[in-house]
Amino acid sequence: SAVISQKPSRDICQRGTSLTIQCQVDSQVTMMFWYRQQPGQSLTLIATANQGSEATYESGFVIDKFPISRPNLTFSTLTVSNMSPEDSSIYLCSAHIYTEAFFGQGTRLTVV
């Protein structure tokens, strides 16, 4: 298994600002992903965080809004840029050990 630490665990932000979420894994992993969970909804994949290259974004998500860094095999960041109230969600980091996915505790973001 993997232990995945995310921070912050929650934040309240003003509209128009940006927030960077950090994800640390306790072992080297090949695959890391970022998900969004809007209130009362299921999880939606934002992007695959690729080590040493640009992230691969899913349809409906763009780099300018959700820039992602992956400097090494244990760490990634997701930035939510120019936030609006519609960005209020839980953001979750995921890492795969072989083909099994493990998740961090999530970052609960409220934009006011």
Place this chain on the structure above:
Amino acid sequence: GIQVEQSPPDLILQEGANSTLRCNFSDSVNNLQWFHQNPWGQLINLFYIPSGTKQNGRLSATTVATERYSLLYISSSQTTDSGVYFCAVGTGTYKYIFGTGTRLKVLA
């Protein structure tokens, strides 16, 4: 893309009751997992089960890949079982697509 539907969407049980949650998917998958999301939002891994049957205490799961469904059984439910249960399926690209979820409430 692949569609993942879960049923029922909502379920209320008395403590001690048994239940079956279902996950249907629209295409062949390489991986399938069941998760429990607790009231604080944390996703807990329950089973990695692309095929076959597994059991862990009061929980068990069965995946029939050829018929594109998976079942999660909860026996003797407890209030701590409350939360949302998700299945997630993975294809050859290793990405997981999450189902619609089943919201479970267990009453004391």
